[in-house]
Amino acid sequence: MRYRFIFNGIVQGVGFRPTIYKIAISLNLRGFVLNSSDGVVVEIEGKRKDDFLDLLYKNLPPLAKIDSIKKETLPIVGYKEFKILSSKETKKTTFISPDKSICKECIEEMFDKSNRRYLYPFINCTNCGPRYTIIENIPYDRKNTSMKKFKMCNRCYQEYTNPLDRRYHAEPISCFECGPKLRVFGNGLIEFNSEIEKIKFIANKLKEGKIVALKGLGGFHLMCDGTNEEVVKELRIRKKRAKPFALMFKNLESIKKYCFLTKKEEELITSYEKPIVLVKQKKTLKFIADGIDRYGVFLPYTPLHLLLFEFIDFPLVATSANVSGEPIIKDVKELFEKLNGVFDFVLDNDRDIVNSCDDSVVEVALDKLVTIRSARGYAPFSIKTSSKKNILGVGANQKSTISIGFEGGVILSPHIGDLETIDSVEYFKNTIKTFKRLYEFEEDVIICDKHPFYESTKWALSQNKEVIKIQHHFAHALSVMFEHNLKGEFLAFIFDGTGYGDDGSIWGGEVFWVNRSSYKRLHYIKPFKLIGGEKGIKNPANLAVSLIDESLAKNYPNYKLVKSLKNAPFPLTSSMGRVFDVVAFLGGMIERNEYEGYSGLRIEKFYNEKIKEFIDLKVDKEIDFSEVFNFATRYKGEFELVSSVFINTIEDMMIKISKMYNLPVIVGGGVFQNRTLLSKVIKSLNPYFNQKIPLNDGGISVGQVAYGVWNL
Ligand SMILES: [Zn+2]
Numbered sequence: 001m002r003y004r005f006i007f008n009g010i011v012q013g014v015g016f017r018p019t020i021y022k023i024a025i026s027l028n029l030r031g032f033v034l035n036s037s038d039g040v041v042v043e044i045e046g047k048r049k050d051d052f053l054d055l056l057y058k059n060l061p062p063l064a065k066i067d068s069i070k071k072e073t074l075p076i077v078g079y080k081e082f083k084i085l086s087s088k089e090t091k092k093t094t095f096i097s098p099d100k101s102i103c104k105e106c107i108e109e110m111f112d113k114s115n116r117r118y119l120y121p122f123i124n125c126t127n128c129g130p131r132y133t134i135i136e137n138i139p140y141d142r143k144n145t146s147m148k149k150f151k152m153c154n155r156c157y158q159e160y161t162n163p164l165d166r167r168y169h170a171e172p173i174s175c176f177e178c179g180p181k182l183r184v185f186g187n188g189l190i191e192f193n194s195e196i197e198k199i200k201f202i203a204n205k206l207k208e209g210k211i212v213a214l215k216g217l218g219g220f221h222l223m224c225d226g227t228n229e230e231v232v233k234e235l236r237i238r239k240k241r242a243k244p245f246a247l248m249f250k251n252l253e254s255i256k257k258y259c260f261l262t263k264k265e266e267e268l269i270t271s272y273e274k275p276i277v278l279v280k281q282k283k284t285l286k287f288i289a290d291g292i293d294r295y296g297v298f299l300p301y302t303p304l305h306l307l308l309f310e311f312i313d314f315p316l317v318a319t320s321a322n323v324s325g326e327p328i329i330k331d332v333k334e335l336f337e338k339l340n341g342v343f344d345f346v347l348d349n350d351r352d353i354v355n356s357c358d359d360s361v362v363e364v365a366l367d368k369l370v371t372i373r374s375a376r377g378y379a380p381f382s383i384k385t386s387s388k389k390n391i392l393g394v395g396a397n398q399k400s401t402i403s404i405g406f407e408g409g410v411i412l413s414p415h416i417g418d419l420e421t422i423d424s425v426e427y428f429k430n431t432i433k434t435f436k437r438l439y440e441f442e443e444d445v446i447i448c449d450k451h452p453f454y455e456s457t458k459w460a461l462s463q464n465k466e467v468i469k470i471q472h473h474f475a476h477a478l479s480v481m482f483e484h485n486l487k488g489e490f491l492a493f494i495f496d497g498t499g500y501g502d503d504g505s506i507w508g509g510e511v512f513w514v515n516r517s518s519y520k521r522l523h524y525i526k527p528f529k530l531i532g533g534e535k536g537i538k539n540p541a542n543l544a545v546s547l548i549d550e551s552l553a554k555n556y557p558n559y560k561l562v563k564s565l566k567n568a569p570f571p572l573t574s575s576m577g578r579v580f581d582v583v584a585f586l587g588g589m590i591e592r593n594e595y596e597g598y599s600g601l602r603i604e605k606f607y608n609e610k611i612k613e614f615i616d617l618k619v620d621k622e623i624d625f626s627e628v629f630n631f632a633t634r635y636k637g638e639f640e641l642v643s644s645v646f647i648n649t650i651e652d653m654m655i656k657i658s659k660m661y662n663l664p665v666i667v668g669g670g671v672f673q674n675r676t677l678l679s680k681v682i683k684s685l686n687p688y689f690n691q692k693i694p695l696n697d698g699g700i701s702v703g704q705v706a707y708g709v710w711n712l
């Protein structure tokens with residue numbers, strides 16, 4: 001008897017075939033392995049063929065992901081040996097692996113004096129290194145990547161063609177002799193005798209308090225000494241940035257000096273994907289994340305980062321080099337054009353980044369992973385399913401992503417950015433082009449948001465294709481349903497900043513009945529006027545004063561202005577995000593909304609679980625938060641009390657509503673990035689929520705495609 005297997009999933013360019021080869025040899029099996037348009041085909045004959053699958057699962061290469069296996073038993077052929085057969089033309093729908101951090105074996109080799117890649121900043125193998133960021137076209141072959149300009153030396157070629165070598169078909173394989181080179185810029189190119197000299201020079205500049213732009217896997221970081229207040233402050237001024245900075249630490253021990261870590265957080269920080277993890281502060285570093293109690297931390301994930309930390313022992317600020325809200329900058333020319341004056345030195349290299357990819361950001365709520373930004377390490381993120389039509393979901397406007405749905409599954413793009421500048425919109429269009437090329441995809445239908453002013457919606461309508469518009473908060477709910485493959489009816493709490501409602505007002509505090517094809521708006525926060533429009537979001541004072549009792553409002557300096565604007569034609573909103581802003585302002589925790597999500601982070605900082613009080617809100621179709629606003633006004637300055645009562649009140653309201661319907665619960669929308677609220681709700685309502693798909697607007701494109709998969 002002979003077995004024939006067909007494997008599908010992420011099984012190409014990740015060391016899958018060599019693993020199969022090794023296992024087949026070790027079991028004394030005969031037959032072949034082959035990449036084909038149906039997937040990876042394996043045929044085996046021999047006494048121990050029944051042990052094959054078991055051994056494969058035990059030895060699966062770290063980047064491989066098997067989505068399906070087809071097994072057939074056939075008559076014997078009489079193979080003489082086991083062979084890796086050369087690939088037949090492959091269909092382009094084979095999933096592309098995300099980039100992965102440097103593996104243990106490569107780290108060992110890099111620090112082994114006798115190894116020919118000792119201190120080599122671009123060391124990689126089939127288990128680690130760049131993938132998505134260097135790929136130009138499919139199949140994933142060196143000639144289709146930005147490595148094509150580096151001609152492999154003899155020794156690399158030997159490794160590349162030996163099925164028993166860890167670097168068999170590692171497309172970015174290289175060494176000192178044949179690979180990419182580092183480049184240092186100050187006022188012009190600075191020459192050095194060796195690669196390590198360049199890294200040492202940059203490390204010294206960081207020690208001296210300089211700001212460095214350093215090219216990593218998916219783009220440039222701006223880096224400086226996180227413990228040097230002056231330079232961190234200087235970076236803020238030069239970059240005009242209010243948001244917290246992420247910190248890269250030498251190792252886990254050094255993170256623990258500055259942060260409290262749970263076991264789950266440790267696991268994520270040290271995982272293969274090496275995302276930025278939002279964790280609780282222990283020791284204060286000024287100007288890094290002022291006013292809140294969290295740091296975004298991560299570990300070095302490329303050989304270059306590791307080598308840099310050989311010379312320094314302080315945490316590095318590592319923030320994406322970009323103009324606020326735009327995609328991360330991927331080449332040095334653009335860096336000088338856009339950020340000249342922001343950095344003092346550049347550590348560049350000549351391996352081109354084809355597709356930029358920002359760092360991923362995650363957090364943990366009650367031991368559960370929550371993805372805030374899906375990018376390096378996670379994206380492109382693929383979900384196995386089957387769609388009858390080719391569907392393109394173009395997402396929202398903020399935290400833009402796109403998703404495609406086709407025969408092979410659904411694939412979510414990396415984080416693109418906020419579609420608020422010409423360059424972001426350009427990058428959005430380019431990502432669509434890239435996906436079409438890499439997956440040989442042509443959409444039958446485009447699904448977009450209902451918001452007429454979203455750039456993604458405008459783009460969709462300008463294409464000569466069938467377009468379906470899906471309400472924003474329904475898309476949030478669909479995204480959750482899709483991730484967990486849910487069928488049936490659900491009660492969905494979607495709490496969000498902004499989303500275009502069916503009545504043309506701005507929704508965002510929504511309770512829906514949903515199934516896979518439709519929804520009903522059961523409850524919502526009583527709408528209020530967004531005084532000042534978009535600017536009102538930055539200045540919650542305007543909203544706040546219009547929402548409290550006249551007798552209390554009179555004490556505020558902006559009272560007259562707000563009163564005069566009360567009848568101006570500003571839009572109405574039911575946004576929970578704005579409710580957070582207003583409570584944080586009235587309670588005295590913020591003056592202005594320094595950046596998106598700031599009010600929520602302030603409220604989280606002051607939440608005290610010992611305070612059990614809440615306000616028993618009346619649940620009508622419209623839910624009126626006036627009592628909460630008046631409470632916050634009265635107890636202004638008592639941060640813990642206001643924060644805790646507010647969060648407790650939301651939880652209580654959700655419990656009351658869920659009792660009215662007796663349906664399984666979904667929660668979604670950016671407000672649930674608030675991990676205090678999410679943790680409480682996980683305990684009391686055991687809801688479904690997005691975990692691997694971003695639960696903010698980064699997940700909207702998946703929800704849109706899900707609608708298409710289920711209804712077209
Ligand atoms: Zn490796």
Ligand SMILES: [Zn+2]
Binds near residue numbers: 153155157174177179
């Ligand atoms: Zn070489």
Ligand SMILES: [Zn+2]
Binds near residue numbers: 496497498499670
């Ligand atoms: Zn949203």
